[in-house]
Amino acid sequence: MTLRVLIADDELMARKRLHRLLGAIEGTQVVDECEDGEEVLSFLKTTDVDVVLLDINMPNLSGVDAMGLIGEDGPAIVFTTAHSAHAVQAFEGGAVDYLLKPIDSARLVKALNRVRQRLDDTSPLERIPVSTRKGVLLVNPGEISHAIIDGESVLLHTVGGTVITDYRLADLQRRLSGNNFERVHRRVLVNLEFLERLEPVDSGGYIAHMRDGSRVSVSRQAARRLRKRWTLPR
Secondary structure, eight states: OOEEEEEEOSOHHHHHHHHHHHHTSTTEEEEEEESSHHHHHHHHTTOOOSEEEEOSSOSSSOHHHHHHHHOTTSOEEEEEESOOTTHHHHHHTTOSEEEESSOOHHHHHHHHHHHHHHHHTTOOOSSEEEEETTEEEEEOGGGEEEEEEETTEEEEEETTEEEEEOOOHHHHHHHTTTTTEEEEETTEEEEGGGEEEEEEOTTSOEEEEETTSOEEEEOHHHHHHHHHHHTOOO
16 A cells, blocks of 8 residues: 655755655655645645644644644644654644654654554455444445535445444545545545536536435545546546
């Protein structure tokens, strides 16, 4: 599995060093670089990554504050900082690791292996257990049309109806990664087998029409991936 990495640091030389180290580590892909926390949040609205290498002392929005806004449904966080003062706060907030600068390759590899282990803990499921009032319902991934965030829950739209799950959408995406599912919006995961029609909209994205009559939004970023995948006209 190739880890998709976002680098976030306000210092150019620090970003270059991380980029160079990652380039020498097999199974990693640097998706992009950001210079502050606000830029990270904006980037993650349209692009999925597996891990953010996040500095703490950045202008506009600190790394710790950015982690809180990214939330549990976002990518793994590995802090990269020159200061140890925020380590406890970082781990309490759910960070996978906390690297002190100057960062060496061996320590970075160890942190990325921890990220992989966390991702492996949400490996693909043959069937998805969903708790209901009548007991535990085992849902076949092939019967899922799409999943959508609805308030604090995620709704699974299946051939047998709609069920409420306790899963985070990011976890479902990882678990269903080998079953032709695509994250088409930060709130929506779609089974492409159930996609009936794509309706272009002025924003550059689409409205996806599903077999069950549902309509869901497709972001511009996801629209570009689908056009590339299927060689669709712009």
